[in-house]
Amino acid sequence: MEKIDKYPIYVEPFHVDFTGRIFMGVLGNHLLNAAGNHSQRRGWGIGALNETQHTWVLSRLSIEMEEMPRQYEHIEVKTWVESVMKLFTNRNFAVLRPDGTPYGYARSIWAMIDLDTRRPCDLLSLYDGDILNYIVSEEENICPIEGHGRFRFKDAELARTIDTYYSDVDINGHINSIKYIEHILDLFPRQQFEQGIRRFEIAYKAESYMGDKLSFYIQSVSDKETDIEVRKNVGHEDKPQGEVVCQAKVKFN
Amino acid sequence: MEKIDKYPIYVEPFHVDFTGRIFMGVLGNHLLNAAGNHSQRRGWGIGALNETQHTWVLSRLSIEMEEMPRQYEHIEVKTWVESVMKLFTNRNFAVLRPDGTPYGYARSIWAMIDLDTRRPCDLLSLYDGDILNYIVSEEENICPIEGHGRFRFKDAELARTIDTYYSDVDINGHINSIKYIEHILDLFPRQQFEQGIRRFEIAYKAESYMGDKLSFYIQSVSDKETDIEVRKNVGHEDKPQGEVVCQAKVKFN
Numbered sequence: 350m351e352k353i354d355k356y357p358i359y360v361e362p363f364h365v366d367f368t369g370r371i372f373m374g375v376l377g378n379h380l381l382n383a384a385g386n387h388s389q390r391r392g393w394g395i396g397a398l399n400e401t402q403h404t405w406v407l408s409r410l411s412i413e414m415e416e417m418p419r420q421y422e423h424i425e426v427k428t429w430v431e432s433v434m435k436l437f438t439n440r441n442f443a444v445l446r447p448d449g450t451p452y453g454y455a456r457s458i459w460a461m462i463d464l465d466t467r468r469p470c471d472l473l474s475l476y477d478g479d480i481l482n483y484i485v486s487e488e489e490n491i492c493p494i495e496g497h498g499r500f501r502f503k504d505a506e507l508a509r510t511i512d513t514y515y516s517d518v519d520i521n522g523h524i525n526s527i528k529y530i531e532h533i534l535d536l537f538p539r540q541q542f543e544q545g546i547r548r549f550e551i552a553y554k555a556e557s558y559m560g561d562k563l564s565f566y567i568q569s570v571s572d573k574e575t576d577i578e579v580r581k582n583v584g585h586e587d588k589p590q591g592e593v594v595c596q597a598k599v600k601f602n
Numbered sequence: 603m604e605k606i607d608k609y610p611i612y613v614e615p616f617h618v619d620f621t622g623r624i625f626m627g628v629l630g631n632h633l634l635n636a637a638g639n640h641s642q643r644r645g646w647g648i649g650a651l652n653e654t655q656h657t658w659v660l661s662r663l664s665i666e667m668e669e670m671p672r673q674y675e676h677i678e679v680k681t682w683v684e685s686v687m688k689l690f691t692n693r694n695f696a697v698l699r700p701d702g703t704p705y706g707y708a709r710s711i712w713a714m715i716d717l718d719t720r721r722p723c724d725l726l727s728l729y730d731g732d733i734l735n736y737i738v739s740e741e742e743n744i745c746p747i748e749g750h751g752r753f754r755f756k757d758a759e760l761a762r763t764i765d766t767y768y769s770d771v772d773i774n775g776h777i778n779s780i781k782y783i784e785h786i787l788d789l790f791p792r793q794q795f796e797q798g799i800r801r802f803e804i805a806y807k808a809e810s811y812m813g814d815k816l817s818f819y820i821q822s823v824s825d826k827e828t829d830i831e832v833r834k835n836v837g838h839e840d841k842p843q844g845e846v847v848c849q850a851k852v853k854f855n
Contacts, residue, residue, distance in 0.1 A: 362638060362648075362773065363631050363780050367812070369773050378616050385615060395615075420773060514788035515795060520615065520622050520673060527616050535767035539812055542768060559620070559792055 352483045353429040354387045355445075360422045368542060370417035373549050374530040377410060380442050380455055381526065383426040387440075393480060402464045403475075407457060407526055408437065411550040413494040414444065414453030423447055429485045431492065436460055436469045438480065441492040454494045498550060500596040502578050505566035508536050510583070518559045524594075526553065533577050533597050536565055541601050547573075548600040554593045557581045564591060574600045605736045606682040607640045608698075613675045619795060623670035626802050627783040630663060633695050633708055634779065636679040640693075646733060655717045656728075660710060660779055661690065664803040666747040667697065667706030676700055682738045684745070689713055689722045691733065694745040707747045751803060753849040755831050758819035761789050763836070771812045777847075779806065786830050786850050789818055794854050800826075801853040807846045810834045817844060827853045 356379075364375040388394045388405070398404055418424045424445060431439040442455040460469045472480060511532060519525035530551065557563060564583045568576045576598050583591035609632075617628040641647045641658070651657055671677045677698060684692040695708040713722045725733060764785060772778035783804065810816060819831045829851050836844035 361631070361635055363634065363778055365773050366768065367771050367773060367775050372769065374769065378614070381616065382614055515619065515790065515792065516625065516627065516784040516788050518620050520618050520620060522620050525616055531769040535769050537768065539768065 350391060352485045353427060353489065354383065354390065355425050355427045356383045356386060358418075358424050358426055360418050360420055360424065362420055365420040366542060367539070368545065369420045370545060371419075372531070373412065373417075373534060373546055374527045376412065376414075376417070376444070377530050377549075378527050379426050380410070380412070380428070380444075380457070381407065383428045383442065384440055384457065384459070387428050391479070391483060393476060398461070399464070403461050403470055404464055406460050406462050407553055408460055409458040409497045409550075409552050410455065410526075411457075411494070411497050411548070412453065412455040413548040414546065416452060417545055418444065418446075418452055424452065425449075429490070430480065430483050431456075431490050432484060433472050433480050435471055435473055438472055441490065443491070454492045456492060456494065456497060458497065494548075497552070498598060500552065500576055500578070500598070502566065502568055502576065502596075505568040505576070505578055508565045508567045508577075510562055510564040513557065513559055513561050513563060515559065522558060524557045524559070524561070524563070526551075529553075529579065529595050529597075532563065533565065533579070533599065536567060536577065537575075537599070544602040546599060547602045548598070550598040552596045554595055555581070557594045563594065570598075573602070574598065603644060605738045606680060606742065607636065607643065608678050608680045609636045609639060611671075611677050611679055613671050613673055613677065615673055618673040620792070621795060621798065622673045623798060624672075625784070626665065626670075626787060626799055627780045629665065629667075629670070629697070630783050630802075631780050632679055633663070633665070633681070633697075633710070634660065636681045636695065637693055637710065637712070640681050644732070644736060646728060651714065652717070656714050656723055657717055659713050659715050660806055661713055662711040662750045662803075662805050663708065663779075664710075664747070664750050664801070665695075665706065665708040666801040667799065669705060670798055671697065671699075671705055677705065678702075682743070683733065683736050684709075684743050685737060686725050686733050688724055688726055691725055694743065696744070707745045709745060709747065709750060711750065747801075750805070751851060753805065753829055753831070753851070755819065755821055755829065755849075758821040758829070758831055761818045761820045761830075763815055763817040766810065766812055766814050766816060768812065775811060777810045777812070777814070777816075779804075782806075782832065782848050782850075785816065786818065786832070786852065789820060789830065790828075790852070797855040799852060800855045801851070803851040805849045807848055808834070810847045816847065823851075826855070827851065
């Protein structure tokens with residue numbers, strides 16, 4: 350089987366923002382679906398893993414776009430495995446225009462966890478190391494965007510606290526990875542989106558659940574760049590600082 | 603050209619709720635896409651209409667489901683025009699299981715408006731009445747669910763007021779039709795969804811915009827049935843009651 354998959358995506362009308370470009374959350378959803386389908390087709394998808402009490406967990410996602418796809422366009426998402434470590438795998442993506450040129454790229458890091466212990470598992474022993482057969486060679490791995498950055502929060506300020514509801518939650522009862530992206534972008538005023546988003550990075554740290562309160566702390570890096578830390582249930586007696594759920598960076602053009 | 607279209611839909615993992623069934627908002631999105639594609643293919647889609655300064659506006663949507671489609675299923679949405687009046691058209695839908703049996707049905711009402719005046723236009727004169735060629739015969743129109751109900755609010759109580767943000771808004775700058783469905787369902791506690799939603803009805807009354815505050819008033823009809831009225835910008839000096847944006851009914855199993 351080929352190492353690289355390409356999935357066709359149609360940019361639907363309700364999936365674009367007021368500028369007519371795809372929402373970052375919707376694009377993220379397409380990337381995660383491509384990742385799921387790519388591993389499913391090779392026998393190490395969620396379904397197969399669940400039978401052995403394992404599942405994939407997304408740890409990092411960084412998307413960098415020259416521009417965002419437009420309403421009604423037929424684009425493609427390409428995905429492949431860049432490398433495999435004992436506890437993590439790096440998966441890359443390219444988002445292609447209708448003419449095949451790149452709109453942008455994305456990088457992601459995944460761990461495989463044991464569903465009982467919630468601890469990471471050894472990827473090198475997964476199906477006798479089958480995943481290693483799908484690591485692409487250096488010349489095929491074209492992903493010319495920066496790696497995932499490090500977050501350093503010093504003087505972040507509370508911007509908003511929200512409740513979480515039914516629509517935020519996925520089949521596992523967790524606030525879904527895509528909804529965090531939406532809530533984070535909802536912190537910004539309309540004008541910022543007129544120029545479009547250049548880069549979006551997120552690091553998932555802990556799960557949150559329906560009913561958890563999420564507090565969003567922002568720290569400005571420059572006019573165009575903001576770091577965001579999301580903490581759950583801040584102010585509780587036993588843990589007044591709450592718990593860090595995810596950290597993100599948004600860079601506008 | 604055939605009068606009835608069928609569109610294949612794949613139920614994606616991030617599109618299901620904690621019970622593993624498709625979100626009502628996502629299903630609604632699929633129905634609206636089917637409607638858009640059906641009219642597009644026949645020459646009276648949004649693109650063609652925009653050239654003549656017209657657009658379709660959704661007025662009512664009522665969805666009634668025996669059960670909701672499950673994660674990873676390949677389902678189909680069937681759509682057709684039931685009837686055309688001077689200012690409105692009735693469009694119906696069937697949602698089909700992988701084996702072709704119906705999961706449920708939906709009804710919708712659409713108006714065509716002039717983009718300058720925002721007034722409804724005469725559908726019978728649209729492209730010389732071309733739409734009349736696509737009204738299905740009585741025996742083909744299988745949509746065995748009740749028509750759109752009437753709403754009567756007497757003692758509705760304020761349940762929640764929310765701000766609206768970037769992710770709520772569509773390409774026209776309006777809060778999108780699907781987001782209202784999400785916000786309305788977010789009024790209900792988790793347990794209600796364990797049995798699933800039987801019927802969802804919504805009547806769109808006025809547009810709201812990013813930054814508008816939406817207040818949700820609920821009126822219980824029975825244990826399983828609730829009516830909801832959404833008003834924007836309640837409490838403003840000039841219009842303390844706000845303005846009705848939409849009205850909805852949710853019936854759980």
